[in-house]
Amino acid sequence: GYLTVNKQYNSNMFFWFFPAQNGNKPDTPVMLWLQGGPGAPSLFGLFNEHGPIQVNDDGSLAERPITWNSLYNLLYIDNPVGTGYSFTSNDDGYARSEDDVARDLYSALTQFFQIYTDYASNPFYVTGESYGGKYVPSIGYKIHVENQDPQVKVKINLVGLSMGNGWTDPYRQYVYGPLLYQIGLIDDNQLFYINLQSDLVRYAISQKRFSDAFTISDSLIDGDLINTTSYFTNVTGLRAYYNYLQTDVSSSISNYVKFITNIDRRRQIHVGNLTFHEDNKVELMLINDVFQSIPSEQLTILFNNYKILIYNGLLDIICAESLTLNWIADLQWSHSNEYKNTSRYIWKLLFEMLDI
Numbered sequence: 001g002y003l004t005v006n007k008q009y010n011s012n013m014f015f016w017f018f019p020a021q022n023g024n025k026p027d028t029p030v031m032l033w034l035q036g037g038p039g040a041p042s043l044f045g046l047f048n049e050h051g052p053i054q055v056n057d058d059g060s061l062a063e064r065p066i067t068w069n070s071l072y073n074l075l076y077i078d079n080p081v082g083t084g085y086s087f088t089s090n091d092d093g094y095a096r097s098e099d100d101v102a103r104d105l106y107s108a109l110t111q112f113f114q115i116y117t118d119y120a121s122n123p124f125y126v127t128g129e130s131y132g133g134k135y136v137p138s139i140g141y142k143i144h145v146e147n148q149d150p151q152v153k154v155k156i157n158l159v160g161l162s163m164g165n166g167w168t169d170p171y172r173q174y175v176y177g178p179l180l181y182q183i184g185l186i187d188d189n190q191l192f193y194i195n196l197q198s199d200l201v202r203y204a205i206s207q208k209r210f211s212d213a214f215t216i217s218d219s220l221i222d223g224d225l226i227n228t229t230s231y232f233t234n235v236t237g238l239r240a241y242y243n244y245l246q247t248d249v250s251s252s253i254s255n256y257v258k259f260i261t262n263i264d265r266r267r268q269i270h271v272g273n274l275t276f277h278e279d280n281k282v283e284l285m286l287i288n289d290v291f292q293s294i295p296s297e298q299l300t301i302l303f304n305n306y307k308i309l310i311y312n313g314l315l316d317i318i319c320a321e322s323l324t325l326n327w328i329a330d331l332q333w334s335h336s337n338e339y340k341n342t343s344r345y346i347w348k349l350l351f352e353m354l355d356i
Contacts, residue, residue, distance in 0.1 A: 001014070001015060001270050002014055002015075002103045002270070003015060003108040003111045003270075004111075005081065005104040005105075005106070005107040005108050006081075006088070006089070006091075006093055006104065006107075008090075009088050009090040009092055009093030010088060010089035010093070010105065011080070011081045011087075011089075011090075011091065012086060012087055012088070012107065013077055013078065013079065013081060013104065013105075013108045013109065013321060014074045014077070014085035014086045014087075014197020014271065015052055015075060015076065015077045015078075015112065016043065016075075016142075016269065017073070017074070017075050017076075017182070017289065018052055018069050018073065018074045018075075018076075019073050019118065019280060020069060020070070020071060020072055020074075021052065021067075021069055021070045021071075021156055022070060022071060023326040024073060024118060024119065024122070026121065026122065027122070027123065027307045028071075028072065028073060028123075029073065029122060029123045029124070029125050029159070030071050030072070030073040030075060030119050030122045030123070030124050030125070031068065031072045031073065031075065031124075031125045031127050031130075032075045032076075032077065032109070032124070032125070032126050032127065032139075033045050033050075033074065033075070033076050033077075033127050033128060034048070034077065034079050034105075034126070034127070034128030034132040034135040034136060034139075034258045035079070035083075035128065035130070035131075035132060036077075036128065036129055036131035036133070036135075036167065037130070037131050037276075037282065037283060038080070038083075038131045038176075038282050038283050038286045038289075038290070039082070039083050039277070039279070039283045039287055040060055040083070040130070040131070040283035041083055041084025041085070041246070041276075041278070041334050042076040042077055042078050042079060042083075042084065043076060043078065043084055043256060043260060044253070044256070045076065045129070046074075046076045046256075047227060047255070047256035047260075048253050048256065049069060050064075050067055050068040050069075050074075051069060051074065051076070052064055052067045052069040052070075052074075053170025054256075055255040055258075057252055057255060059255070059258060059259065061259065062101075062232075063127075065317070068301035069265055073119060073122065073303075075112065076110060077105065079101065079104075079105055079106055080094070080095040080100070080101045080104060080105075080135075080282060080286075081093055081094060081095060081137060082094050082095075082275055082277055082281055082282045082285070082331065083107065083277055083282050084276060084278075085102065085260075085271050085274060085276055085277075086238060087274060087275065091285075092281065094281070094285040095282075095285065095286060095289075096286065096288065096289065097284055097286075097289050097292075098134055098138040098289060098292075099132075099136075099138075099322060101138055101139070102138040102139045102141070102142035103142070105135070105138075105142070106123060106139060106142045106143065106146065107227070109133045109139075109143075109156060110153065110154040110156070110340075113154050113156065114154060120154070120157075121157055122157065122318055123157055124157050124159060125158075125159060125161065125307075126139055126140050126143075126158070126160075126161045126162070126163060127161070127162040127163075127164075128162075128163060128164070128166075129163070129164035129165050129166065130164075130165055130166065130319055131167050132163060132164075132166060133163045133165070133167045133168035133294075133319065134166075134167060134168060134289075135292055136161050136162070136166070137161065137163075137164050137168065137294045137298060137299055137302055138294065138298075140158065140161045140193060140306065141298040141301065141302060143156045143158045143204050143304075144158065144205065144301060144302065144305065146314060154333060158265055158306060159306060159307060160215075160305070160307030160308065160309065161302060161306055161308055161309070162308075162309040162310075162311070163184035163251070163309070163310050164309075164310075164311050164312065164313075165242075165255075165311075165312050165313055165316045165318075165319040165320075165321075165324070166310065166324065166326075167318075167319050168293070168294050168299075168327060168328070169293040169294065170201075170205060170213070170290070170291045170292070170293055171205045171206070171250045171291075171293050172203055172293070172323075172326040172327040172330060173319070173323040173324065174196070174198055174201050174202055174205075174217070174323075175200060175219075175326065176221060176232075176317070176323075177194040177195040178191075178199055179317070179323065180194065180232075180236070180317070183244065185235075185236045185244065186235055186236065190235050191240045193230070193231070194220065197216060197231075198220075199218045200216050201213045201216050201217050201220070201291070204216065204291070204337050205291050205292075205293075208335070210287075210288045210289070210292055211287050211288055211303055212290045213290075213291040214287050214288075214290050214291055220232065221232060221241065221317075221318065222241075222318070224280060224283060225280060225284070226285070232317075234352045238317075241289070241316075241317040241318045242316055242317070242318065243245065243313075243315045243316065244315055244317055245315055247248050257276065257278070261276050265293055266314045280330045293327075296331060297330055297345040298330070299333075300331065300332060300333045301331035302319075303331065303334070303335075304333050304334045310324065310328065312324050
């Protein structure tokens with residue numbers, strides 16, 4: 001369904017809610033999922049990552065064998081406005097900053113909990129990946145601030161935040177040269193060039209020339225808005241920078257798009273003939289936001305007051321694990337010294353421990 005977040009611009013956010021399969025108890029978390037991009041629909045995560053359903057290559061629907069929904073209430077919101085089935089009737093309704101993103105999301109969430117009152121007091125977690133590394137702390141901080149007001153209309157029971165392969169602090173994360181060199185994707189000359197361009201990106205960030213940083217990076221790594229392939233693709237042969245074991249992005253990840261844009265499905269999820277947005281407009285509108293870091297003061301408050309989970313896949317390039325560690329190492333919070341002195345442990349899943 002839809003939640004109107006700005007009547008002036010007719011801005012509406014699409015959501016899809018799945019109650020926990022094992023039933024809603026007072027301590028059953030409500031987990032909000034925010035996809036990255038910017039401009040990637042959260043329905044991607046629903047159908048391709050952890051939702052209760054998935055779309056097979058033949059277009060048929062199947063239950064996901066392992067899903068977060070077995071234990072948790074899952075809320076997917078196409079974020080920000082203009083992403084997926086979320087829409088606005090005016091360009092001024094698009095987000096230009098994380099403050100805009102958080103404002104609209106907060107409006108959507110307060111409405112959601114006023115509609116689904118049975119879940120209003122449940123533990124609430126904000127989760128997301130990639131550019132969600134900015135969305136998650138932004139809405140988390142917004143909720144934290146609003147909850148300090150004793151007269152707040154809806155107090156959201158925020159308990160924790162989770163970011164996977166998050167783009168949170170571009171200045172500290174933009175160190176691609178050593179990473180690409182150490183895994184054998186570039187040679188010495190290419191390393192020199194990437195280091196040089198990376199220095200230019202960070203210098204532009206330091207001068208608050210965020211659109212310049214975007215332009216340099218888009219030609220170097222991303223290739224989102226240029227009319228040719230990026231330097232990264234040209235020298236590595238890889239079009240997929242989310243998994244360097246894959247040359248290109250698998251077409252199967254788009255199976256869900258045909259499914260949810262089917263005329264019968266549109267009627268079932270109450271979107272009518274509205275456009276399903278997969279273009280770059282959201283990214284263009286946020287071009288001055290992409291290379292701004294989440295303020296360390298906000299991150300410190302969140303780290304000091306809530307449960308935090310940060311995780312990374314080992315095969316990602318664009319938001320690699322080693323780059324994530326750069327900003328975590330510099331963050332000052334109540335347990336930062338303890339974190340830095342904690343021994344690293346191997347994390348084993350239960351079936352691995354049981355040798356299944």
